[in-house]
Amino acid sequence: MPDSASTAAAIVIAGAGECGTRAAFALREQGWDGPVILAGAEPSPPYERPPLSKTGELKPICDPAALREADITFLPGAEAAGLDTAAHVLELAGGRRLPYRSLLLATGARARRLPFGGAPVHVLRTHADSVALRGRLAPGRRVAVIGGGFIGLELASSAAALGCAVTVIELGPRLMGRAVPARVAAVMAQRHVAAGVDIRCGTGVTGLERTASGVMITLAEGGIVEADVVVAGVGAAPETSLAEAAGIEVADGIVVDVRFATSAPDVFAAGDCCRYPHPLYDDRPLRLESWRAAQEHGTAAARAMLGGTEPYAGVPWFWTDQYDVKMQMAGLSAGHDRAVVRGNPDTGRSFAVFYLREGTLIAVDAVNRAPEFMMSRQLIAERARIDPARLGDESVAMKDMRT
Ligand SMILES: Cc1cc2nc3c(=O)[nH]c(=O)nc-3n(C[C@H](O)[C@H](O)[C@H](O)COP(=O)(O)OP(=O)(O)OC[C@H]3O[C@@H](n4cnc5c(N)ncnc54)[C@H](O)[C@@H]3O)c2cc1C
Numbered sequence: 258m259p260d261s262a263s264t265a266a267a268i269v270i271a272g273a274g275e276c277g278t279r280a281a282f283a284l285r286e287q288g289w290d291g292p293v294i295l296a297g298a299e300p301s302p303p304y305e306r307p308p309l310s311k312t313g314e315l316k317p318i319c320d321p322a323a324l325r326e327a328d329i330t331f332l333p334g335a336e337a338a339g340l341d342t343a344a345h346v347l348e349l350a351g352g353r354r355l356p357y358r359s360l361l362l363a364t365g366a367r368a369r370r371l372p373f374g375g376a377p378v379h380v381l382r383t384h385a386d387s388v389a390l391r392g393r394l395a396p397g398r399r400v401a402v403i404g405g406g407f408i409g410l411e412l413a414s415s416a417a418a419l420g421c422a423v424t425v426i427e428l429g430p431r432l433m434g435r436a437v438p439a440r441v442a443a444v445m446a447q448r449h450v451a452a453g454v455d456i457r458c459g460t461g462v463t464g465l466e467r468t469a470s471g472v473m474i475t476l477a478e479g480g481i482v483e484a485d486v487v488v489a490g491v492g493a494a495p496e497t498s499l500a501e502a503a504g505i506e507v508a509d510g511i512v513v514d515v516r517f518a519t520s521a522p523d524v525f526a527a528g529d530c531c532r533y534p535h536p537l538y539d540d541r542p543l544r545l546e547s548w549r550a551a552q553e554h555g556t557a558a559a560r561a562m563l564g565g566t567e568p569y570a571g572v573p574w575f576w577t578d579q580y581d582v583k584m585q586m587a588g589l590s591a592g593h594d595r596a597v598v599r600g601n602p603d604t605g606r607s608f609a610v611f612y613l614r615e616g617t618l619i620a621v622d623a624v625n626r627a628p629e630f631m632m633s634r635q636l637i638a639e640r641a642r643i644d645p646a647r648l649g650d651e652s653v654a655m656k657d658m659r660t
Contacts, residue, residue, distance in 0.1 A: 266291050268562055269347050269357040271337040271499065273297025275305070275548055276528025277363030278318045279555030280562075281329045287563055293328070294355055296335040296347070301384060303331075307548055309387040310411035311578050337364075340503035342521040359562040362500055362511060362519070362526040363555065366493035366546060371403065376465040376472040379488045381408055393486045396420030401474055401484035403462055405432040407577045409490025410445065414579040417452045424455040424482050426474070431458055436575075437586065440602055441610060441622045448580050457482070493546055495530045508532060510544040515568035516561035517554060525562055527554035536570040537637070538589060547575045572637045574630075585630040588612070588620030588637040597648045599629060609633075616642045628655045 268284055270277040273295050281295045297303065303318040324331045332349075339348035340360070347355045368380035379390045390412075394400065400416045402409045405427030413423045425432070432449075433442045449456055461477035471485040495510045506512040506520040510532030513519055517527045528551040534540040550573055557569040574587040590596075593612035600608030602624075609629035612620040617640050621633035632655035636643060647653045 266358050267294050267355065268292070268359045268361070269294045269296065269355050270361045270363055271296055271347060272361075272363035272365055272496075272528070272530070273299070273303045273331065273333070274363060274365045274528065275303075275318065275551035276365070276555040276558075277361065278303040279552045280361050280363060280527065280559045281324075281555075282319070282327055283556040283559035284563070285327045285329070287559055289559075289563055291358070292330065294330045294332065294357075295324070296332040296337055296349060296355070298334070298336040299383060299385075300334045302333065304384055305548070306382070309384065310381055310408045311415060313387055313391045313415065315384055337499055340499055340524075342503050342505070342524055345523060357523070359523045359525065361517075361555075361558050361562065362524065362530060363528045363551075363558075364496040364499060364526075364530045365551075366495050366529040368489070369492045369494055371462065371465070371489050371491065373462070373465045376467040376487065378403075378465065379486065381412060381488065381490065382493065390486070390488060394419050394421055397422065398486055399471065399484045400424070400486045400488065401426060401472070401482050402488050402490055403474075404490035404492070405429070405434075405456070405458065406490055406492065407433065407436065407575075409488070410449065410579055411577060412488060412490060413449060413454050414452065417449075417454050418580075421486075422455075423453070424457065424484065425449065426460060426462060426476065426482065427456070427458045428461045429458065432456065437584070437622055438590065438596070438610065440598075441584070441624065444602055444624060445579060445582065445584070448582055452580060493529070495532075495544060497530060500524075500526065500530075508542075510542075512542070515570075516566065517558040517569065518561060525558045527551075527558040533569070535573075536568055537572065537640070543573070543589075545573050545575075547573060549574055570638075572634050574634060581625075583625055583627075585623045585627070586621065587623075587630060587634045588618075590620035590622075593619055595645060597645045599649055599651060600626065611643075611645075611648045613643070613645060616645075618643050618648075632656060632658060 305316040336350040338350040368382040400421040464475040474482040511526035532544040553571040590612040595613045607625040609623040609626045623630035
């Protein structure tokens with residue numbers, strides 16, 4: 258049986274992470290005074306994921322009282338298990354049915370796992386994952402991180418800081434191969450080596466075996482790594498199962514338009530789970546895993562659920578903290594025809610690399626360079642044409658780049 262008739266006019270959100278929670282508050286900020294139901298599969302109130310791989314702290318997205326004050330019905334431990342798009346009903350595991358006027362799927366992503374049994378392997382996506390992993394990090398422990406992307410490397414840096422003996426095993430020829438160019442990755446690799454981390458690039462893992470003293474990892478090239486704790490940081494897959502089962506179009510992410518509308522009437526999807534066409538990049542469909550994008554998607558999806566028609570065109574941006582290095586990236590550098598360096602990458606301390614296409618700034622990677630990052634975000638959004646010589650000239654302040 259559906260819940261009471263009043264919920265038929267409800268806006269229902271499946272997934273109480275960064276995107277879903279932001280969307281719930283944005284509905285109120287944008288004047289919706291009907292029911293808002295925020296159903297999250299996890300048992301805890303909404304929390305931030307970025308600290309899980311950095312400090313490990315549990316940082317709430319909001320005070321639970323703020324949800325009550327905004328009259329948002331928050332349902333923890335409420336996994337959405339079925340969706341009838343014709344009847345406009347979301348069904349929770351356990352059978353509770355939530356009729357909706359509009360539905361937002363903000364189900365995020367789940368950590369990919371290694372295709373081997375044989376030994377316990379940690380992943381890091383949820384607070385529960387973090388508690389399980391942090392409990393095993395201690396000085397002297399041998400920690401093997403499989404995957405040299407952001408999350409694996411952040412974890413490597415925090416484990417090294419705790420006194421663990423860390424090995425990073427990366428299949429690709431270098432670290433962070435999907436996300437940053439070689440010269441930027443090289444700076445981070447040096448920082449890890451300086452902290453005592455053993456970096457093994459260009460080698461896959463072919464098997465794991467539990468031994469009397471821990472876990473033995475067999476490498477494709479024939480060597481082995483022995484560890485007490487093994488963590489897989491091998492990426493995340495969009496959580497699309499609910500949408501797929503309901504017949505909604507999915508293609509490595511729930512396919513949405515510039516307003517986050519899916520192929521089903523009154524069903525929207527946003528955050529890590531969606532793939533959307535980006536006006537800044539010739540409407541190329543993108544799937545991002547970005548904290549800030551998830552928030553902005555939530556706000557934009559709320560606007561769309563209330564009838565807004567404005568397309569979302571936020572500049573993608575991301576950051577990573579490893580040791581004393583804050584790397585901030587804005588825009589997408591694919592397709593650039595010129596790269597300009599500001600500062601000296603050889604010192605590894607502070608520099609920025611700008612990417613231009615036909616004279617237009619399209620992306621930046623900034624290492625301990627907040628002003629370059631902040632200003633570039635604006636310039637990328639404006640599709641500003643910038644003189645490359647000025648970008649590379651430290652005597653020209655970033656705020657003066659337009660002139
Ligand atoms: C360890 C870690 C570190 C990160 N660090 C950074 C960083 O430094 N910088 C950065 O920009 N980004 C970072 N990110 C990425 C960022 O956290 C994500 O992009 C962001 O959390 C995505 O928000 P979301 O709401 O789309 O998804 P999530 O935050 O994944 O939230 C989705 C929620 O939906 C729930 N859910 C799933 N299925 C269902 C269902 N059927 N019913 C109900 N609920 C469901 C999930 O349990 C989850 O709570 C990091 C991510 C991780 C995991």
